Amino acid sequence: MIRKAVLPVAGFGTRCLPASKAIPKEMITIVDRPVIQYVVEEAIAAGIRDIVFVTSSNKGAIENHFDTHAELEASLEAKGKHDLLASLRAIVPDDVNIISIRQGEPLGLGHAILCARPIIGDDEPFAVLLPDVLVDNSDNPRSDLAGMLEAYDQHATAQLMVEEVDWAQVEKYGIVAPAGDVPAPSRSADLVGMVEKPPRDQAPSNLAVIGRYALPGAIFPILEQTSPGAGGEIQLTDAIESLREQQGVQAYRMRGTTYDCGQPLGYLEATLAYARRHPQWGDGFKALLARYHEES
Numbered sequence: 001m002i003r004k005a006v007l008p009v010a011g012f013g014t015r016c017l018p019a020s021k022a023i024p025k026e027m028i029t030i031v032d033r034p035v036i037q038y039v040v041e042e043a044i045a046a047g048i049r050d051i052v053f054v055t056s057s058n059k060g061a062i063e064n065h066f067d068t069h070a071e072l073e074a075s076l077e078a079k080g081k082h083d084l085l086a087s088l089r090a091i092v093p094d095d096v097n098i099i100s101i102r103q104g105e106p107l108g109l110g111h112a113i114l115c116a117r118p119i120i121g122d123d124e125p126f127a128v129l130l131p132d133v134l135v136d137n138s139d140n141p142r143s144d145l146a147g148m149l150e151a152y153d154q155h156a157t158a159q160l161m162v163e164e165v166d167w168a169q170v171e172k173y174g175i176v177a178p179a180g181d182v183p184a185p186s187r188s189a190d191l192v193g194m195v196e197k198p199p200r201d202q203a204p205s206n207l208a209v210i211g212r213y214a215l216p217g218a219i220f221p222i223l224e225q226t227s228p229g230a231g232g233e234i235q236l237t238d239a240i241e242s243l244r245e246q247q248g249v250q251a252y253r254m255r256g257t258t259y260d261c262g263q264p265l266g267y268l269e270a271t272l273a274y275a276r277r278h279p280q281w282g283d284g285f286k287a288l289l290a291r292y293h294e295e296s
Helices: 035-045 060-065 070-078 082-089 109-115 144-155 167-172 219-225 236-247 264-276 282-295
Strands: 004-008 050-055 097-102 126-129 133-136 158-164 174-178 188-196 207-215 249-253 257-260
Touching (some): 004 035, 004 109, 035 050, 035 126, 050 060, 050 109, 133 207, 133 264, 144 158, 144 207, 144 249, 158 188, 167 207, 207 249, 219 236, 257 264
Parallel strands (some): 050 097
Antiparallel strands (some): 158 207, 174 188, 188 249
């Protein structure tokens, strides 16, 4: 099973300005925790035990959040605030390692993944989770990430998590071209290609890549040889296309719901979804929604 995951968190988060000017966009909260914590929890629940943050010089708050805060913990213990203390200590379980490595220059997602090569190595598969996207599996018996990692084990083939999007929205996404029929939810299908943000009449499907990948270590030498593409950046999509030509790539169709937290409306939608079912704040939040609905 895949036990390592790379989370690229070095970007500026320009879609979230001005909120992300002084703090990382990944540290903006959804209800009672930063969005990055939800993504880490998703990885841990799927069996990941080594989490590699690819960071930059302005992302120290992320590393601090997942580090021990001895003074704060001592203060909470002295004041008898044991529930709060337990919640802090549960952020990173004892059997999980948090590792950080710097991306010195913003040279694209592919380059960010390549920065993790010294930690992952070329012989071990790993997951990639983009922290802009929350994957909500609250209505499903297991997470989509766990299912995708299992599919990698079964097929020994790279997996791209995809979801069906409205045909009118395909030009906003990377769209995959299945070799045959669209896979059923929680199933994989071979790909014959990918198209980045195609016009509707040229899209091979309405299956959009949503920011979860299971990749072999063989992607690293491919990334190393990948020439800069759009924007002068090393594109992960280009490297995955080369990988597909060499050894195949599959699309894993998810069941859950995604929230794009890389932009303000996505954060608001995620807040609505997660707050309504929060064990402590859910009832009060739903009462607030009802009150504002009556006043509108």
